[in-house]
Amino acid sequence: MTFQKCLTICCVALAIACGRADAQQNRRGRAVLSIPKVENKDIICFALYTVHDSTLKLTAQLYPIAEADTKTVRLEIEKDGKWVEVARTTAVEQGWTAPFRVENWDDSRTCRYRVAHGTEATYEGIIRRNPVDQDEIVVAGFTGNSIHPAHGGDISRQDIIDNVKKVDADVLFFSGDQVYDHNRHYAAWLKFGRDFGEIIKERPTLCLPDDHDAGQPNLWGESGKISTLSGASDGGYSRPGVYVREVERAQTSHFPDPADPHKVGQGIGVWFTNLNWGNVDFAILEDRKFKTGPAGRVPKQGPRPDHIRNPDYDPASVDVEGAVLLGERQLRFLDNWAQDWRHADMKVALSQTIFCGGAHIHGSANGRLHADMDSNGWPQSGRNRALDALRKGFAFHCAGDQHLATIFQHGIDEHRDAIWSFCVPSIANLYLRWWEPLEPGRNRETGAPEYTGDHLDGFHNKVTNHAAANPEKKPAGNILNTRAAGFGIVRLNTATRQITMECWPRNVDITSSAAKQYRGWPRTISQFDNYNPRSWGKLGKITFDVEDPVVQLIHADTNEILYTVRANGQTFTPSAPKDNVFIVKAGKDAPDTIISTGMKAGSAPLAVTIN
Amino acid sequence: MRAECPARAPQESLFRYGINIERKERVIPSSAVNKPNFDSRLIIILRLGAFFCFAGWTWVHFYWEGPYGILVWQDATYVFAERIGIDWEEFVGSGADDGFVQKWVARIGWFYLICAVITVIVRKGSWIQMAALVGGSGLLTILSYAKYVASQRQPPMFIEHGGQILMPILLVTALALGVRHRVTVTTALLALVTTFAGHGCYALGLWPPPATFHAMTSVILDVGYDTANTMLHTAGILDFLVCIGIFLPPLRRMSALYAAAWGFVTAIARPVAGMSLSLNYWGADQFVHEAVLRAPHVFIPLFLFFLWREPQSAENVARPPGLTSDDSGTTRPITCTID
Numbered sequence: 001m002t003f004q005k006c007l008t009i010c011c012v013a014l015a016i017a018c019g020r021a022d023a024q025q026n027r028r029g030r031a032v033l034s035i036p037k038v039e040n041k042d043i044i045c046f047a048l049y050t051v052h053d054s055t056l057k058l059t060a061q062l063y064p065i066a067e068a069d070t071k072t073v074r075l076e077i078e079k080d081g082k083w084v085e086v087a088r089t090t091a092v093e094q095g096w097t098a099p100f101r102v103e104n105w106d107d108s109r110t111c112r113y114r115v116a117h118g119t120e121a122t123y124e125g126i127i128r129r130n131p132v133d134q135d136e137i138v139v140a141g142f143t144g145n146s147i148h149p150a151h152g153g154d155i156s157r158q159d160i161i162d163n164v165k166k167v168d169a170d171v172l173f174f175s176g177d178q179v180y181d182h183n184r185h186y187a188a189w190l191k192f193g194r195d196f197g198e199i200i201k202e203r204p205t206l207c208l209p210d211d212h213d214a215g216q217p218n219l220w221g222e223s224g225k226i227s228t229l230s231g232a233s234d235g236g237y238s239r240p241g242v243y244v245r246e247v248e249r250a251q252t253s254h255f256p257d258p259a260d261p262h263k264v265g266q267g268i269g270v271w272f273t274n275l276n277w278g279n280v281d282f283a284i285l286e287d288r289k290f291k292t293g294p295a296g297r298v299p300k301q302g303p304r305p306d307h308i309r310n311p312d313y314d315p316a317s318v319d320v321e322g323a324v325l326l327g328e329r330q331l332r333f334l335d336n337w338a339q340d341w342r343h344a345d346m347k348v349a350l351s352q353t354i355f356c357g358g359a360h361i362h363g364s365a366n367g368r369l370h371a372d373m374d375s376n377g378w379p380q381s382g383r384n385r386a387l388d389a390l391r392k393g394f395a396f397h398c399a400g401d402q403h404l405a406t407i408f409q410h411g412i413d414e415h416r417d418a419i420w421s422f423c424v425p426s427i428a429n430l431y432l433r434w435w436e437p438l439e440p441g442r443n444r445e446t447g448a449p450e451y452t453g454d455h456l457d458g459f460h461n462k463v464t465n466h467a468a469a470n471p472e473k474k475p476a477g478n479i480l481n482t483r484a485a486g487f488g489i490v491r492l493n494t495a496t497r498q499i500t501m502e503c504w505p506r507n508v509d510i511t512s513s514a515a516k517q518y519r520g521w522p523r524t525i526s527q528f529d530n531y532n533p534r535s536w537g538k539l540g541k542i543t544f545d546v547e548d549p550v551v552q553l554i555h556a557d558t559n560e561i562l563y564t565v566r567a568n569g570q571t572f573t574p575s576a577p578k579d580n581v582f583i584v585k586a587g588k589d590a591p592d593t594i595i596s597t598g599m600k601a602g603s604a605p606l607a608v609t610i611n
Numbered sequence: 612m613r614a615e616c617p618a619r620a621p622q623e624s625l626f627r628y629g630i631n632i633e634r635k636e637r638v639i640p641s642s643a644v645n646k647p648n649f650d651s652r653l654i655i656i657l658r659l660g661a662f663f664c665f666a667g668w669t670w671v672h673f674y675w676e677g678p679y680g681i682l683v684w685q686d687a688t689y690v691f692a693e694r695i696g697i698d699w700e701e702f703v704g705s706g707a708d709d710g711f712v713q714k715w716v717a718r719i720g721w722f723y724l725i726c727a728v729i730t731v732i733v734r735k736g737s738w739i740q741m742a743a744l745v746g747g748s749g750l751l752t753i754l755s756y757a758k759y760v761a762s763q764r765q766p767p768m769f770i771e772h773g774g775q776i777l778m779p780i781l782l783v784t785a786l787a788l789g790v791r792h793r794v795t796v797t798t799a800l801l802a803l804v805t806t807f808a809g810h811g812c813y814a815l816g817l818w819p820p821p822a823t824f825h826a827m828t829s830v831i832l833d834v835g836y837d838t839a840n841t842m843l844h845t846a847g848i849l850d851f852l853v854c855i856g857i858f859l860p861p862l863r864r865m866s867a868l869y870a871a872a873w874g875f876v877t878a879i880a881r882p883v884a885g886m887s888l889s890l891n892y893w894g895a896d897q898f899v900h901e902a903v904l905r906a907p908h909v910f911i912p913l914f915l916f917f918l919w920r921e922p923q924s925a926e927n928v929a930r931p932p933g934l935t936s937d938d939s940g941t942t943r944p945i946t947c948t949i950d
Contacts, residue, residue, distance in 0.1 A: 183819035215822065228826045228884040229897060238822035240829070240836040295897050296890030303676030305897065363684050367713070368704070474689075
């Protein structure tokens with residue numbers, strides 16, 4: 001009996017302990033998510049579109065259609081004051097998406113459209129004309145759309161709506177984690193539509209599904225493999241293929257057609273492609289889908305297969321043979337894309353995350369991680385190949401995912417020899433991170449914080465930090481801006497070829513002179529900074545008889561393309577590695593004419609006739 | 612004579628269900644019914660279940676990391692730390708070094724290791740060791756609670772850990788009170804029911820199942836989502852049938868056997884689905900412990916299966932399941948007729 005008494009006391013003590021632990025839990029953090037019952041006239045929630053290469057693709061997102069109601073959805077445009085049907089489709093029941101495709105679209109005019117269902121429901125928006133005559137293309141960038149109240153996810157997005165309207169953004173870019181619910185993408189996607197539909201319906205919008213959208217905390221897609229390890233670091237998708245397909249249909253079926261449409265495992269499609277808008281060529285990348293999972297592939301270096309805690313580890317040991325980042329198909333696409341400058345003055349790569357380990361402290365309380373394989377800093381070889389492909393087109397990179405806004409210039413062989421990237425802040429920051437290197441950066445700008453400058457990330461990738469919107473260490477109030485929430489604006493000036501990055505906190509009027517950006521922003525760079533290593537020299541100035549020709553430099557001894565770029569104006573002074581000889585090709589829209597077979601640093605100026 | 616033969620009751624049940632079994636007689640040797648000997652074997656089953664459970668979690672704590680992040684990285688914990696006089700940087704580390712939390716999360720593994728050792732050496736009357744095992748159950752409760760919170764507070768996540776949480780307590784009660792004591796058997800039943808009910812809730816889709824459920828089914832059996840879904844639903848129904856069947860005397864042994872088999876299959880499914888020759892150590896360090904720490908899912912039903920298989924005295928047959936006459940250890944040969 002004594003024992004039984006002891007046992008009873010222990011059980012009661014345990015129950016009390018659990019109760020107290022439960023009471024300690026922050027119940028503010030639980031989001032309520034449901035699919036509201038709507039009337040038939042409101043059954044269309046929102047619509048997303050892109051126009052590319054004279055093809056309009058629009059996806060209407062509907063609330064559930066009753067069994068007895070028609071599944072047919074119509075797309076109409078306004079012509080001479082009347083609505084004219086241009087396409088119709090059947091809503092896909094799994095996720096209730098209605099994807100439309102209209103070819104031979106005249107993108108030179110703005111057009112009102114409406115999506116219609118049955119006799120009652122309509123949803124109106126505007127298909128913008130292609131802003132090819134604008135000098136400045138404005139991209140509004142977002143990531144991490146947490147709806148959890150604990151950190152302000154339940155606070156209205158109206159400030160974002162208002163600001164996007166004020167700057168009249170030409171393109172909306174949601175880099176990922178539009179949805180954080182791992183089981184109810186449809187319900188969360190509808191909420192996303194209710195929150196952002198007002199701005200999405202009027203401009204091309206790119207939503208890149210990331211790990212949380214696909215229903216898992218991290219994602220190494222491994223070409224559609226099935227993941228069976230909790231945390232998914234064995235590679236592949238945790239959720240069934242049918243779920244992932246629904247997610248991708250909802251978020252990406254309005255993208256321009258994929259560059260290489262072959263499906264991956266579980267029948268999951270691909271959507272990497274490009275969108276040419278306003279003479280800016282956007283590469284839309286999938287940096288998750290093909291990536292190898294680290295579990296079992298790399299030597300264990302920390303408490304999780306994808307985390308490296310040991311600062312003394314050998315970075316080369318994790319750069320294992322066979323580990324993939326973008327994959328061959330996507331790299332082939334990038335190689336072609338970087339050479340194709342038709343209707344393009346500038347190039348921008350959009351992807352889920354950045355090509356380096358862009359944070360040191362993970363979590364709300366000083367959890368230092370030497371390296372995180374969820375970032376594109378790993379595998380290093382794949383990272384370098386991707387950056388090499390991107391810099392060949394002088395592409396600027398915009399991404400998200402990190403929950404920490406940063407500006408990095410990447411390096412492959414030396415610091416600052418590759419592209420710049422802007423990681424935008426989270427709409428509402430679920431998980432805090434800090435860029436806080438232990439050593440001050442080298443070659444910092446005057447007055448810049450110690451965390452800026454040249455560094456090696458946890459994988460020994462060369463990176464140069466120019467800004468980091470670190471959250472407060474112990475956030476007062478712990479919602480939105482104290483957690484460094486916000487959004488990014490990228491201004492791409494096709495006339496001056498300048499790129500301006502802005503990083504705004506939430507709930508400010510960004511047109512007000514009193515509004516302040518996060519420290520380190522705004523930052524303006526030249527398009528040509530995206531591939532301008534300090535060790536290079538200048539070739540002779542080339543003068544053309546046409547405006548803005550496309551110029552390509554090819555290594556004379558290896559025939560390997562160094563880069564292709566559209567010059568700004570009638571003159572161009574190429575930069576290139578010293579002591580190398582180059583074949584130079586040029587043309588009005590493609591480098592189809594050899595203008596020199598032996599240029600090198602210090603060569604004499606050259607006058608070229610292309611026409 | 613029939614009353615002397617506890618093994619006969621199930622056979623009669625089979626007859627009632629129309630199953631014809633050839634009549635024959637055999638003499639059960641005295642060694643097979645030596646109660647202390649048999650009890651000690653049942654104890655070994657429980658020791659194995661508890662040992663593997665603690666050993667698996669020890670591996671998690673030392674080699675990987677315990678799942679406590681969700682509990683410790685939050686405001687309430689900081690407030691608690693401040694109340695007990697630990698400042699914030701000391702509590703969470705400076706960023707350049709580990710703080711109180713990181714150090715103690717790592718140290719918890721030692722408690723699991725100690726518990727694993729105790730499961731092997733603990734004897735009746737070793738009250739300190741038994742108290743430590745009860746403490747081990749407390750650790751498993753906290754761990755399960757952390758997983759429950761991480762799962763967005765899905766009750767089945769906590770419930771399905773019932774088998775693991777109760778495994779050490781079951782061993783303690785078996786040692787202290789006897790394997791057939793009411794408390795022991797009730798604890799075993801509770802452990803089995805919670806495990807299978809929690810699992811069944813997920814498999815039936817009453818709560819969104821962990822993604823690994825479908826994934827493992829698809830990978831191991833090479834079936835598509837729809838088939839995997841159907842199989843999980845079927846398994847979910849069987850999970851609940853087990854929870855009922857375990858209380859029905861004619862079905863309880865069959866239920867326990869099925870539960871042991873299914874517990875084994877679901878535990879071993881992790882390494883089977885995940886391990887590969889192409890991985891470092893074949894992926895063993897990633898997956899094997901996932902099977903090992905689920906040992907209670909196998910050994911608790913196995914314990915019940917063998918407990919109910921034991922030839923019992925006439926007195927025991929007349930008693931409700933789990934009740935015993937005494938632990939005197941008196942042995943005698945029994946001649947038994949099996950239908």
